[in-house]
Amino acid sequence: xxxxxxxxxxxxxxxxxxxxxxxxxxxxxxxxxxxxxxxxxxxxxxxxxxxxxxxxxxxxxxxxxxxxxxxxxxxx
Amino acid sequence: xxxxxxxxxxxxxxxxxxxxxxxxxxxxxxxxxxxxxxxxxxxxxxxxxxxxxxxxxxxxxxxxxxxxxxxxxxxxxxxxxxxxxxxxxxxxxxxxxxxxxxxxxxxxxxxxxxxxxxxxxxxxxxxxxxxxxxxx
Numbered sequence: 001x002x003x004x005x006x007x008x009x010x011x012x013x014x015x016x017x018x019x020x021x022x023x024x025x026x027x028x029x030x031x032x033x034x035x036x037x038x039x040x041x042x043x044x045x046x047x048x049x050x051x052x053x054x055x056x057x058x059x060x061x062x063x064x065x066x067x068x069x070x071x072x073x074x075x076x
Numbered sequence: 077x078x079x080x081x082x083x084x085x086x087x088x089x090x091x092x093x094x095x096x097x098x099x100x101x102x103x104x105x106x107x108x109x110x111x112x113x114x115x116x117x118x119x120x121x122x123x124x125x126x127x128x129x130x131x132x133x134x135x136x137x138x139x140x141x142x143x144x145x146x147x148x149x150x151x152x153x154x155x156x157x158x159x160x161x162x163x164x165x166x167x168x169x170x171x172x173x174x175x176x177x178x179x180x181x182x183x184x185x186x187x188x189x190x191x192x193x194x195x196x197x198x199x200x201x202x203x204x205x206x207x208x209x210x211x212x
Contacts, residue, residue, distance in 0.1 A: 044167045045149075052150050059150040065113065066151075068166050 002027025003063055008055075015054040028064040035071035047072070086142040089131075093146075093156050098128040098181065101143055102153040106130050113165035117153045120172045126181045157181065 005023040008030055012021040019036030032051070039047045047070040055063055093099055098121070104110030106118045110132075121128050133140040133152050144150055147161045155162040157180055162168060171177035 044170070045161060045163055048163065048167065049148065057150075060152075067113075069170075 003030075005030060008032060008063070008066070012051060012054055016050060029067075030063065030065065031067045031069075033069045033071065035073050037073050039070050039072035040074065042072070044070070083142070085136070085138045086146060089139065089142055089146060092129070092131060094159055096129040096156075097158060098126055099131065099156045100128050100153055101131045101133050101139070101156075103132070103134050105132055110134060111152070113151075114153045117155060117165045117168050120168055120177070121155075124172070124178060124181060124183045126183055 003025075004027070005025045008025070009021045009023040009032075012023070012032065012034055013019050016034075016036060016038045019034055019038060021032055021034045023030055023032045025031065034051055038050060042050070048068055051068055051070070052059055052066075055066070059066060100106075100114075100117060100121065102109060102111075102114035102118065104114055106122070109115035109118055118130070131139065133143065140152060143152075143154060147154055149161055149164065151164050153164055153168075155164070155168050162171070162177075162180065168177060171180070
């Protein structure tokens, strides 16, 4: 059961307001670049957790691997 | 303490994190990583010649389960420095590239001079592996 990069993109963008995501992947391993004001001022750990939390238990299972690049943008 | 004393694995993980300045929970061993992300994280630490303890989470499924419950971090690898979760492969790599990891680990700047230029190829050095089994 593979997952589409578009699905990940849509879910990240709808779960974290103001966020834009670019996702590439082969159905199991994904790389996402995510930018938005939600990440501003957070530690790296907290930034990544924000995105991980969108997928919860699916990470490591249905979504085998999700590599993240986070770009905080100005709030407002 | 309110912790249930009936979770020896969680306690073993907690003490391993507390007792090791740098500890990496990974898939496989530093010599034989079983996952590309673990391999890349090991390579970064070895490039910095930072001594680290390593725990193979594939040794026992409950290691991973308890570790993620403790750290709130869902994926492997997980690097801890001074008892704090630093992150997984992405964060460790990013911090290596910016030089923050060198600072955090206190490796001499001349060793990792100009972290932006990856002059040090990510090669395999002599690690100090540690199995969680040894701790139980």
